[in-house]
Amino acid sequence: MQTDDPAIAEIIEFISNEVGVDSSLMTADTPVADLGISSLDLIETIFKLEGRFGIEIPNDGPLNGNDVTVGTLVEHVATLLAAKQAKSA
Secondary structure (H helix, E strand, O other): OOOOOHHHHHHHHHHHHHHOOOHHHOOOOOEHHHHOOOHHHHHHHHHHHHHHHOOOOOOOOOOOOOOOEHHHHHHHHHHHHHHHHHHHO
16 A cells, blocks of 8 residues: 555554555555454554554444455544644644
8 A cells, every 4th residue: 555645654554564464465445354354453453553643543433343444444543643633733
């Protein structure tokens, strides 16, 4: 998954390192399950994303369910991170 946005690139790289999947295999439309990320792995990754970026990811948002894609995960984290940065500006 390629991007010119440094924040999104950082999120992708973090996820790639956490789940042990080459970032070149991660596209926006790829379901996380297709990368071998189980629902438990996804929850653990979400907790680690919260800690790394200092955000809180709601349990009832778009990351709830079995059809989560890499793009959904990355965009949701990027949106929460942008909102956090806007509050502190």
